[in-house]
Amino acid sequence: MTTAVPSAGSFEPAAQSPSDSADSSAGGPAKTGRTAPNRPRRDRHSLLRWMFVLPALLYMTLFFGYPLVRNIVMSFQRYTPTTYFTGEAPFTGLDNWRAVFSNELFADSLWHTAVFTVGSLVGQFTIGLALAVFFSRRFRLSGVIRAVLLLPWLVPMVVSAVVWRRVLDQDHGILNSALQAVGLADGGVPWLSSPSVALLSAIMVNIWIGIPFNMVILYGGLQEIPRQLYEAAALDGASPWRAFRSVTLPLLRPVITVVLVLGFMSTVKILDLILALTSGGPADSTQTLGTVTYQLSFLQLDFGQGAVVGNVLIVISAVFAVLYLRANRADFGTGK
Amino acid sequence: MKRPSSLRGAWNTTAALLILGFLLFPVYWMLNTALQPDTSITATEWFPTSLSLSNFDAAVSSQGRSLLTSLVVALGAVVVCLALAAPAAYGLAQFGLRGGRSIVFTTLITQMVPGIVIANALYSAYAELGLVNSYLGLILADASLGLPFSIVLLRAFMVSIPGEVVEAALVDGANRFTAFTRIVLPMSRNALITAGLFTFLFAWSDFMFALTLNTTDDVKPITLGIYQFVGAHVSDWGAVMATAVLSAVPAAILLVLAQKYIAAGISGGSIK
Numbered sequence: 001m002t003t004a005v006p007s008a009g010s011f012e013p014a015a016q017s018p019s020d021s022a023d024s025s026a027g028g029p030a031k032t033g034r035t036a037p038n039r040p041r042r043d044r045h046s047l048l049r050w051m052f053v054l055p056a057l058l059y060m061t062l063f064f065g066y067p068l069v070r071n072i073v074m075s076f077q078r079y080t081p082t083t084y085f086t087g088e089a090p091f092t093g094l095d096n097w098r099a100v101f102s103n104e105l106f107a108d109s110l111w112h113t114a115v116f117t118v119g120s121l122v123g124q125f126t127i128g129l130a131l132a133v134f135f136s137r138r139f140r141l142s143g144v145i146r147a148v149l150l151l152p153w154l155v156p157m158v159v160s161a162v163v164w165r166r167v168l169d170q171d172h173g174i175l176n177s178a179l180q181a182v183g184l185a186d187g188g189v190p191w192l193s194s195p196s197v198a199l200l201s202a203i204m205v206n207i208w209i210g211i212p213f214n215m216v217i218l219y220g221g222l223q224e225i226p227r228q229l230y231e232a233a234a235l236d237g238a239s240p241w242r243a244f245r246s247v248t249l250p251l252l253r254p255v256i257t258v259v260l261v262l263g264f265m266s267t268v269k270i271l272d273l274i275l276a277l278t279s280g281g282p283a284d285s286t287q288t289l290g291t292v293t294y295q296l297s298f299l300q301l302d303f304g305q306g307a308v309v310g311n312v313l314i315v316i317s318a319v320f321a322v323l324y325l326r327a328n329r330a331d332f333g334t335g336k
Numbered sequence: 337m338k339r340p341s342s343l344r345g346a347w348n349t350t351a352a353l354l355i356l357g358f359l360l361f362p363v364y365w366m367l368n369t370a371l372q373p374d375t376s377i378t379a380t381e382w383f384p385t386s387l388s389l390s391n392f393d394a395a396v397s398s399q400g401r402s403l404l405t406s407l408v409v410a411l412g413a414v415v416v417c418l419a420l421a422a423p424a425a426y427g428l429a430q431f432g433l434r435g436g437r438s439i440v441f442t443t444l445i446t447q448m449v450p451g452i453v454i455a456n457a458l459y460s461a462y463a464e465l466g467l468v469n470s471y472l473g474l475i476l477a478d479a480s481l482g483l484p485f486s487i488v489l490l491r492a493f494m495v496s497i498p499g500e501v502v503e504a505a506l507v508d509g510a511n512r513f514t515a516f517t518r519i520v521l522p523m524s525r526n527a528l529i530t531a532g533l534f535t536f537l538f539a540w541s542d543f544m545f546a547l548t549l550n551t552t553d554d555v556k557p558i559t560l561g562i563y564q565f566v567g568a569h570v571s572d573w574g575a576v577m578a579t580a581v582l583s584a585v586p587a588a589i590l591l592v593l594a595q596k597y598i599a600a601g602i603s604g605g606s607i608k
Contacts, residue, residue, distance in 0.1 A: 048512055052427030053439065056420040056487065063480040064446040067457035074457065084463055131355065139348035145356050147595045151363060154587035154598070156541035158559045159580045162566050163366045166573055174365055174380065211359065213602065220603040269450035272543035276563055293452045298548055303456060310453040321448045325441075 068314070074307035081301045089304075096304040105284060105292060106309065113288040116203055117267045123207035124263060125256075128214025133244070135215070136222045146219070153212035161276035164205045168192050195285035198278050202286050206273055210266075214259055221255030222248070257327035264320050269313055289313050366584070370395075370577040380573075395578035402561030403582060405471075406540055409557055410586075412475035413539035414532045417482045421531060425490030426520055430499060440491065447484045454480065455548040462549055469554045477545040482535025489534075489601070493527035494520065530597045533590060540586055558583040 075096055077089040100106050135146050152160060167175050168191035176188040191201040225248065233243040249256075271290040274280060280287040280295065287295075289309055297306025357364075370391050371384035396403075428436050458477060459468070467473030497520060505515040521528065546560040556564075562579050591598060 045512075046433075049427055049431040049433060052423040052431070052512075052516070053433065053436075056424035056483065057439065059420050059480075059483065060443070060446055063454065063458070063477070063483075064449055066461070067454040068449060070457035070461070071453050074460070079460070083460075134348075134355075135352070137348055139345040139352070141349050142352065145352045147591065147599070148356060149359060150598060150602075151360065151584075151587065151591060153602075154537060154591060155363075155584045156543065156559050156587075158541075158543045158563055159583050160362070162562055162576060163362050163580055165566065166369060166577065167362055167365055172380070172573075208359070208362070216599065216602045265448050269452060271452055272559070275547075276543075276566070290450070290452050293456065294548070297456050297459075303460060306456050310450065310456050313450045314453055317448050317450055321445055324448070325444075 071307045071310050071314070074304055075311050077304050079303035079307070083303075092304070096302075096308045100296075100305050100308040105287060108284060109287040109289055109292045109309075110312075112199055112286060113268060113290075115199060116206070116270070116286075116288055117264060119200075119203040120206040120210060120267045121260060121263050123203065124210035124214045125260060127207065128211050128259075129218050131211065131215045132218035132222055133248075135219060146215075149215065150212045152209055157209060157272045158276045160209055161205065161273045164208075165192065165277055168201055168205075192278055193282055195283045198282055198285050202274055202277055205277060206267065206270065209273070210263060214263065217255060217259045217262075218252070221252050224255075225251050254327060258324070261320055261324040261327060265317060265324070268316055268320075289316075363584075366577050366580050369573055370581045372574060391574035391578035392582070394572070394575040395582055398575070399558060399561045399565060399579045399582070402556050402558040405555060406557040406559070406583070408471065409474050409478060409555070410536045410539040412471065413478035413482065414535045416475060416479035417486055417535045418528060418532055420479070421483055421486035421490055422521065422524070422528065423516065425487050426494050426516055428487070429491045429494035430497070430502070440488070443484045443487050451481075451544045452548075455544055458545075459548055467549075469550050469552050471555055473549055474545060474555055474557070477549055478539035478542050479535070481538035481542060482531065485534060485538075486531035489531050490524065490527050493524055497523055526597070526600075529594070530601045533594055533597050534601045537587065537590065 074089070076091055076093065078092045078095070079089045083089045131149070135142055167173050170176060170188050170190050170193055173188075173191070175191065176185060179185040180188065190197055192198050229247050229251075230243055233247050238246065269290050270288065271294055274286050274288060274291050275294070278286045280291045289312060293306050293309040293313065295306075296309060297303045365380075368382075368384055369380050371387055371389075372381060373386065373388035373390050427433060428440055433439075454477075462468045462473050467476075501523070502515050502519055505519050506512070510518065540557075541559065542557065543559040543563065546555075546557045547563070550556065550560070558579070562576065562583060565579055566576050
């Protein structure tokens with residue numbers, strides 16, 4: 001995955017301090033020349049300097065690099081509970097891959113993942129953007145309310161899911177009680193117990209969780225847009241909607257890309273929300289790539305097949321990682 | 337003159353409060369259910385008219401240990417993460433190391449590796465190393481949730497530290513390491529708090545590693561605790577919701593006490 005995009009050039013995370021333009025790693029030689037005028041001393045120091053970075057590097061190799069490689073290798077092995085006793089994981093070629101790709105659940109989960117991800121992103125983003133625009137107005141308590149709105153994003157996802165399970169309960173849930181009270185749903189909607197509704201409910205909950213993140217980043221982006229542009233647009237007789245389309249959206253584009261790509265990365269692999277909300281059910285209607293990986297590896301204890309689905313997830317993430325990096329680069333190019 | 341705008345301001349505030357009430361309703365419902373006794377028998381009231389803390393008694397007695405476990409694991413993860421991230425970020429920000437840029441680049445990429453993939457491979461490695469069902473194993477795994485973020489965030493801050501400040505210390509006889517701990521770390525206090533805060537939140541919220549790297553109840557963080565609790569006692573919603581309230585407490589406290597760091601963290605680093 002890392003080798004897929006060898007030269008990042010000068011990309012940086014989007015919402016970063018402007019001080020980065022004074023990045024010292026770009027002007028390395030000039031700087032070190034000042035501290036170490038004579039060459040031998042500099043070489044000795046160079047090793048010393050690496051000592052600062054090496055522990056983190058070693059850790060990342062063990063906790064990110066190793067799993068990536070191991071996962072690829074495992075996907076070609078028969079890796080089952082017996083492996084833990086015998087220590088043997090025989091190579092079986094493409095057996096795991098064939099088994100996974102011919103498994104109907106895999107195709108279903110791929111589709112669910114796509115629907116879940118796109119649905120969540122559209123909801124989170126539009127509501128997040130609307131709130132960001134709304135809170136850009138200046139009024140009393142704006143800052144405090146904006147801060148409190150962050151709470152759903154800070155609470156552990158499992159906990160949110162458990163609370164929503166209570167809210168969405170078909171017989172005792174408050175949502176159905178409220179709907180019945182206003183006469184909108186007679187028998188109560190089977191939010192989590194009907195295969196045709198459960199995925200939609202999961203999307204709804206995930207939208208709720210993701211709104212704060214979208215709002216905060218987009219709000220930050222909106223603050224960067226110079227006020228004068230809106231004044232100029234107003235002078236030209238542009239309606240607020242026209243100003244939004246012609247000023248806000250184009251200038252917000254780099255931030256929008258980053259928000260969407262980051263949202264995608266966190267949504268496509270989601271596991272805890274769905275496990276705690278529906279456990280993938282009813283009738284596998286909420287199984288996604290994340291839950292199928294978990295199920296294959298840790299419930300059916302077929303780590304080889306779990307690794308296959310995991311690799312599919314990696315490939316999907318890698319594609320969007322490249323998009324993310326390109327977006328950051330474009331952002332950096334604008335001199336921000 | 338002032339009237340129209342203040343009227344509009346009041347209207348905006350009202351609208352904002354309505355949005356808040358609407359979006360935070362599930363949080364209210366969690367608190368409301370937790371404060372009502374006997375929620376299993378009767379329907380939950382809209383307001384907790386007869387306040388009772390009995391649910392919290394039940395929550396603490398069955399999940400108290402898990403809360404403690406979460407605290408230990410999350411604090412451990414913060415220590416490991418900052419101990420690794422702070423020097424690395426400083427090295428990457430100030431030393432002009434050859435290949436430094438590709439390291440920063442790789443760091444960003446690692447944030448995109450799906451956690452379940454890491455868990456999948458880590459479990460087999462942990463099984464061989466005897467790290468399954470251990471505090472150390474979970475702390476080390478949870479530290480990975482905050483490390484890339486912390487490196488990126490701290491580095492972004494540390495590039496703005498003038499090299500002259502450190503050089504002055506070096507001239508005064510300090511070595512690189514003492515200059516780092518005495519000068520750079522205190523100067524980076526706010527960034528360190530932000531990174532530590534988020535690592536704590538990530539580790540406290542972690543469910544995947546808790547679920548996959550533990551096969552017994554020896555090391556059971558609260559996220560795993562509430563997951564099992566709701567599976568086994570789904571009729572006792574009052575106690576489940578009280579547990580949910582307790583497990584949301586760190587987020588609520590941090591939101592109140594460290595609001596500016598939270599906001600800075602969300603927009604300052606590219607968070608998962």
